[in-house]
Each structure stands twice: as C-alpha cells, then as structure tokens.
Amino acid sequence: MSQDSFQALVNRLETAWSGRPEGLLKHTVAWVTLGYVVLAAPVLVGLILLAVGVVLAVLYQSVAATLVAGLIAFAGLGLVVFVLGCLWVHFEPPEGVVLEEKDHPELHQVLAELGDLAGGMRFHRVMLDPDMNASVVQTPRLGIFGWYRSHLMIGLPLMEALSLDELKAVLAHEIGHLTRADGKTCAWLHRTRETWERVVERFSRNGHSRVFGDFFQWFWPRFSSRVLVLSRFNELAADQFAAHAVSPQALASGLRRLAILGKRSEREFWEPLDCVVNEGRDLPTNVMERLSEVIRQRLDSNEAAAWLAEAEASRTGSTASHPGLMARLAALHLPEESAHILPSELAEGQSSADLLLTPGIMEQTRRHFSRMWVEQMSEGRARRALQQELEQAAGNRKAWYRIAALVRLDGLEKVQAEVMALLERHPAHSGALYLRGSHLAEKSDPQACEFLERATSDPTIASRALQALEQVHTSHGREKEAAQAKERALQHDIELRAALVERSLLNASDSFFPHDLCESDHQALLNLLTGEPAVGRAWLASKEVRHFPRWPLVVIGIELAHHLSANARRALDTQLMHLWAGEAYVAVFVVDDATKGVLRALRRAVADSEIYRRK
Template identity: 30%
Template structure:
C-alpha cells in the first residue's frame, strides 16, 4: 500500500514536471528507459567478453594455460550462458483463434484499410479471443532490440456488441498504439512499457537462480519506469482516441466507448455472477456460453447515459493509463450519446460459418478453463442442495424453515424469483433481520425502491452488524447502469445515511498504537480454548492478547492478538485468515504479526508483557 501511494505521488509530481519542462521530462524518461536495457547488455558484455579477452591474452603472450585459467574462463561463460538462457524469452502468438490469410476477407480488408489510414506498421496476424476488449499486441524480438511483431487482438464479444463503424473506431484506436499516432519516441516508450511487463513474466517463469536476482531489480525498475512514463502513456490514450475519431468520426468513436463501458458493467455486474451461481445446482458449465453472452450484450434496455458517465467518472482507477470515459469523450469533442445500433460487426465481417466455428472453439476453451472452479463451487454447495430437498419435502414447515427455503432457493435456483418467498416468511417472522435484508435488496433491484429501502433500514435496526455487507451491496447497486432512477436514488440516499454507522464499526474494530489498550478479561476456559486454537497453527511460537477500551461500557469487546509468526511471509496472509475464522473470542478481534506494524506490537507488549500462549504450553 505504501509503495502504491509512493508511485502515485511520483506520477503526480511528474505530471507537473512534464507541463513545466517537457523536454527535461522526456530526456529523463529516455535515460530511464535505456537503463533497463543497458544493464542487460552490460552484464552480457562482461560475462561473454571477459573470457575472450583472457584467451586472447594467453594466445598473444604464449602463456601456458593452467587449471586456474579454465576456471577463470568457464565461470564467466557459464554466467553468461545462464543469463542468456534466462533472458531468452519466447513470446508466442497471443492465445485465441488466429485468422488464416483470406479466411475472413471482409474483416481483413477493413483492418488493412484502417491500418493504412492511421499509418501503423504491417500486422503479423489477427487473433480473435473471448474478451470484451481489443488490444495491440507487440511481441518483442530480443527484448525489443530487434524490433517487434505486431498482432491485432479482437474479442468476439466486442465484435458482437459493436456495429461495423464502432468496431472500426476501436481498431483505429489500437493502431494508434502501434506508434504512428504517438510519434517515434512516444511509440517507442509505449512498446517499452509493454516489453518490460513481458520480460518480468519471462524472468519469473525461467526457473534460474540468477534470473531471480535480476527479477528483484526489475520488480523495482518496472513499476518505477511505469510511474515515470505514466504521463506519456495517458497522453498516448488521448492520441489513440484522436486517431479513432479522425478515422471514423467522433460520433462513432464516442458511441463505441459508451457501448463498451455499458457492456463491461453488464457482464461483470450481472452476467458472469449469474453464470457462476449456476454451479451451485448444475454440475457442468453451460455448453454455448458465448451465444448467451452475445444476447446479454445486445440487450436493448434503455440506459441513462448521464448516470453511466457519472459512474464511470467515479470509478476511474488512478493507476490506469486510460482516462475516465467523460474525459475521453470530451477530449474528442464528441457528444456523449449512443448511436442507433447497426448490424453486429461479428456477423457482417466474419460471416455466419466462421462466426459459429470461432464460437465453438472459444466455448470449449472457456469450459476447460472454468471447469475446476465450477466443480469446486458445485461440491461446496452439496449440503445446501441436500438441505433444500429436505425442506421441500416437509408437509408443514415452520416459519424458520420457510425462511430457510427462501434463502436456499435464492442460492440454488437463479432463474426463480425468491422475493415472494421472503415476503411470506416476513409475514410469520416480522423481526427477522435476514428476511428484511434479502427482501429489501430484491425489492430495490426489482423496481420497488421505497419498499426496498424500508426493509433494509429495518434489517439494520434489528442487526447493526448488517451495515457492513449492506454498504458493499449498495455500492455495487450504485455501479449498476441498469438500475432505475428511483432505485439508484434510494440506494445512494441509504448509503449516505448508513456510511457513518459503518465508519463507526470500522473504528471500533480497528486497532492502532494510539488506542487505549487494557489487559484482556478472558476467564480460564476462554483462555484454554484460545490456546488450543493457536496450537493448531504450527508457525505460531508465542501470542499476546489485549483488549481495546471502548467508549461505551456495554459495547462488545474488541481484542487485539499479536502473534510471533515463525513461518514465511508468503504464507502469512493465508495462515492468519484461517486462524481468524477458527477463533471464538467474544466480540471482535484484530490479529497481526507485527511484521509491518511494529509500533502497535510494542504497545501490545507493554500492556501484556507475558505471552498468553507459548508453543508446547497446551
């Protein structure tokens, strides 16, 4: 987190520097870009050149070679060989369906027309994959020193979402990234950014000890270089957008951006979660996923463009080189509106036979990739499926069992509306926080904003702990572009109303060195249970326990548990999560190891000098 903040601060400082002194900024960026290559070339020159110099010295001076010379020559050569092997990264063609020459003449002719119009270098191929995206793939030869191979990647969902003019805008944008739209220097910097990410992947997967040493340097260098080149990279995005607008017009380019934003939110917010939810009841992934995906993307439901732009602006990632949607459209000088949808570009440019063939291949690839996760989800829901069968077999279920039935139906039968089941359960259990919570969310999503908000307020009144998950649900609803205006307004008002309660809970359940800490008040039985739980994790050597002084005496306690963790840092997070899930302390608890919170660790030890647990104490 601290590293992320530092890089963001550096990027902001460099934005100011680029405005004040653009030439100095570009010079420093060029020198930094060359540094990464210079180190590699320098190491290669030393490791391979030194043995040659030694052998030349022997031959010129007629010296008699001894065993020590063999070591002096072989060791650098071995070093150089390991370095070459570690850096000999083969970048294959991007994954997907690679179009053969003249296999899709309409698409290939349109791509070639746009390539020439933008002034991009020749392509080595076009790849169709299953993403709602397009990309300019630059595959470096010898770390880019011998040039690049250029591939255009087009997602089949993208081609099915957009019409031909909108797809042309996206393709022109990607060709802008190949360099012509950026100028020689900025195009080179853009390719360097992409190359170093691939170099990092290659080093990480090479398996050589020396490559791991280099990886440490480049793990620092690449993020630093990214922060330095961020200003230029964001400018590149605007230039690529300008290339798109110049090629097909600002109206089509803006419409493509809006349709992409809307499609991505529909897929990630609704389509994919519902598909994966089917794994709880269905033991195999669906056969024709891309046909379903295309229908979801072509949903003609009305959308409020103003609200979509507001959502997109709110969700801009400060580390993303892509500017926000409103900023991109404004920079093109276009109006933010959707054009009437034309025929799908996929059908027009690929033809029905090739489209069906590509769909089949992508469907098979998706099923193979998702099958392990699907089986895991299906197995995890076995108890719920068995319990649903039992509850549905009851002749006279109790009120609690009817509520359980509603919950199980919502979890397992994604095509059924569970709202009536929750309403019936509420008639018998008017004080059930769970029933109010689930019924409220369903009502809010289903166009009954006032009822949904009332139900959710009641759920929080019955169970204050529901605030945290509810705030997360309301944030997700606020990002749903298909939520009606009344629902969006109700979700926003409820979030603002409940946010202070959530912040109060977070403050209560947090721990810092400024907190007033007290000795724990656990009795002997509770301490014995804690020690038994800690003994189940072999990497814990000692533990100290205190509690936080609460503002209200009747508030549930919040404990702070410091661990002497003897395992690797890599496994620390997963081990702590398992431990937190297993702990049965009253109230809430903060568990930490002190590896990154030393001041709090010292504070805890001052209050609790003697550990409450030592290994082999149980």
C-alpha cells in the same frame, strides 16, 4: 516500493509531464537505456574474463597456468550465459480464431483502408478472441532484443456490441498506436516494460538475484511508472488518430456503448455465472451464446444512463495503462450538447459482426470459445481443489506436530480435543489413533482396544500400540489376549529391524516401480523442490520391499546444481520425509559416482521417473 508509494509516484509524474508527452518520452527512453547499460556491465565483465582466460592459455603452456586460465574463462562464460539466459524471455503468441483475408474480405478491406491512413500499416495476423475488447499484441522473436510480430485481436462480443463506424473507430485507435514515430516508440517502451517485468521476475526467482536485487528494487518501479504514464498519454494520442480517421462522434459513441455494455454484462451475466462456478454447479456449455443474447438485448435508457455515469465516475487505478472514460471523452472536444448523449440502439442485423462476419463463423466461434471457457473453468476448479487438498494436508501435518509437542508437556488429557479434531479430518492418522487409544486405556474405556488395534497398521507405531494393548488386556484379566499382544510386539520388533536394514540400502539390483502419490502430494513435493535452488533435477519411484510391503519405500534421487552443505542436506532430507508424515519410509540419495547405478536402474524400471528439472 509499496502500492501507495507507487500510486503517489504515478500521480506526481502525470502532473509533472501533463501536456509534455514528448519530454516524458525522451526521459523514459533514457531510463530504459540505463537499464540496458547496467545489464550490459556483467556481460562485458564476463567477456573480459573469457578473453583473459584465452590469452593466458595461449601465453602460458604449463598445466597450472592452463588450469587457472580455464577457471577464469569458465567463470566469464558462466556470467555471460547467466545474464543472457535471464534476458531471453519467451512470449507465447496469442490464441484465437484466425480471420483470413480470403474468408473475410470486408473486414480486411476495412483494416486496409485504415492502415493506408496510417502509412500502409498491416498486421501479421488478425484474430477473433472472446473478450469485449480490441488490442494489438506484439510478440518479440528475440526476447528483450525485439523483432516483433503484430497480431490484431478483435473480440467477438466487441463486434456484436458496436456499429460498423464504432468498430472502425476502435480499430483505428489500435492502429494509431503504431503509426507516429513517438507512438511506435511508446509501443516499444510498453512492450519493453512487459519484457522487463518478466526479466525482473526471473532474476528474483534465481539464487543469484542478490547481485542485481538492489538495482531492480530501485529501478523497476521508477521505470514502470514512467512507461505507465506515457501509455496513458499515448492512449489519448491514439484516440486523436481514430477521431481524425473516422470521426470523434463515432469514437465517443463506441466508448460509451462499451462502457454501458461492460457494466451490463458484468452485472447481468458474469457475476451470476461466477456464482455458478464458485458453488460447484454444472458449467453451461453455451456461455458465448448467452453472452451474445445479453449484448444484443435492448437497453433500458435509465439503466444505461446510470451505468454510463458510473463508468464516467470511475477513477484510474495505479496500474491502469488507459485513462478514465471521462478523460478520454473530454480530450475529443465534443460539442456541449452531445457530451452526455446515450448511444442509439442498433437495428437488427446492423452490428459490425452481422455486417463483417458470416452467421456460420459466428456460431462456430461461439462454440469454440464456449468450449475454451468450460475447459478453463474446469482446470480452475481442479487447481482450487488441489490447493485445498494441499492446505488440508499441510494443516494435518502442522496439527500433528503441535499435538506431538504438547503431549510431552501437558499429557494426554489436554490434547484430546485436538486429537479428535485431527481424526475427524484424517480418520486413519495412526499417531492420533494411538494417542486416543492410550487416553481411553487410562480411563479403562473398552473402546481403547479399537483405536490401538487400528494404530498397529503403522509399523513405526505398532510396537507401542501393541504394548498398550497388552497393558489393557492385563488390567482386565485377559491373560490370553495379553500374551498374544506381547508375542505380536516381539515379532513386530524383529521384522521392523529387518525392514529398516532393507530400507537403508539402495543398490542397482533393486526392483523399482512407479510411485502412487496423489496429485496433491505430488504438487507439494514439486513445490518443495522448486524452493530449494540447489536441486537441479529429481527422480521419484518406489522400491519393492519384502518386509512390511504395505509400508511403502519412496526413493528420491536428487541431482544438485551446486554444492549443498551437510546441514542444508539434512534439512532438505527432513523436509522431504515430513511430506509423507510417517506414512512411508523415504530414502533420499544424491546422484554421484557411487549412486549412478541406482539411478540407471530406477530410470530403466520407471520411464517417467523424472519429476523435476530446474529451468
């Protein structure tokens, strides 16, 4: 389903069920039940096959019957394990600074009072995080089957932005999600939606996804849209609980203040900081301290009014689980005269952070989150640099394949612009050096010898480069140099034949050592292996060779998860060899009884040789 179609579906549901959240709740529960029933069907089939296999094995004692029974039972067990394995989704617990009750009694007292209004609601853990937000994160112990732990996440910037009453209203809103019976059901459906999203992703990545693909394409957007609309209704219900537990004025003031400060921090802090990150400048190590200063600065009333108006005019996105600010304020039924009042300035030392947290914990937490931000941005820069390297390497390979094809059709003259462009990006590209040298030789340019000589460093091209050098020297009357080039070509061909024989044989007696792949090439190899469902595990090393030691022999061992046809195997080998673009000789072997000795020798010599294992 396209994004526009999904948005239209959400709009239709929101209109159709407006004012009837209980009806939509029952309707959505029916949809999730349908999903579980469909997933239960293959599990039931698998259990039946398993039972049939066991019964056949008991009733019939012949070898043939036992073999058939085993195959049936194994197929049933495999189906059950496959489906349940896809359903077993692991959620990482949230990260943050834990706020223990003994260290922060005032904050826990506030939560206890609000929890008592909600029937004794308590959280497993209360944590600070670096966001200007508060949220309840529930992590399932049993994947899609639930048994949740509840974590209350409170943003330090949020506490620095809000007054105590405003923070109480925001926290009451979060608690309100888990109080009423229908609220708990809505929260369960929201968690189930997140779990199902991961399940659908896992099925789509698996080679057997076609079995369930049509169902998921039909089911997922319809189920997801209903949970999304229900989440918006539930947000308004949680607002009502917060208004009753604290006051509608405190909640409205908190929502307005967060909208204003959210716009301010985005324009005055995060956007300039994004420029620093994207331009590669030094990363500041005190990000949270700077953000705190921006949040605590006095607001200009005109700017605040403009930012609030902008936030109120923002439309709700198709995938947003919260209603817009205007809809939330309207649902509080505030008096007309207070509908557009700006929140008052907080006096020095009167933010909820100042009242509930000690200066020491705030300073320590800011430093911790600033370090986290620097680490995340540094990792992001490294990933982008790696991606650029991968794209450049892929671009060089693509450019070379294009040049190699065109030179056969159009000749050397018409590809020189592309050859020179490739050499600018990759000055040591032997193929481009050879083509450039050959073209200059045709023009009797003295620079031809330099390019051709550099091309001889590649054993796969050296013979042709030396022959071209011989012709250049001969054409210029340099008989001695021509004879030397001819002799070098002869000796090279002899050694090349020996090198190819040496590289075509893999034995348990060979000497292996760790590969020297750069990170970008290593990632490209992992991407290729991940994209081939038949590959279960893979090992990588280099083999010690006597002939042309500067022309590395890369050895890749592959364990297949299922059978691979001969054509598919050749295609995989070709893709693996293309990764090195002729810069190394690639030997690929499939692990079987004949090659287990080679794998044992490789793993003994290189402890970390395993580079891939399918999850």
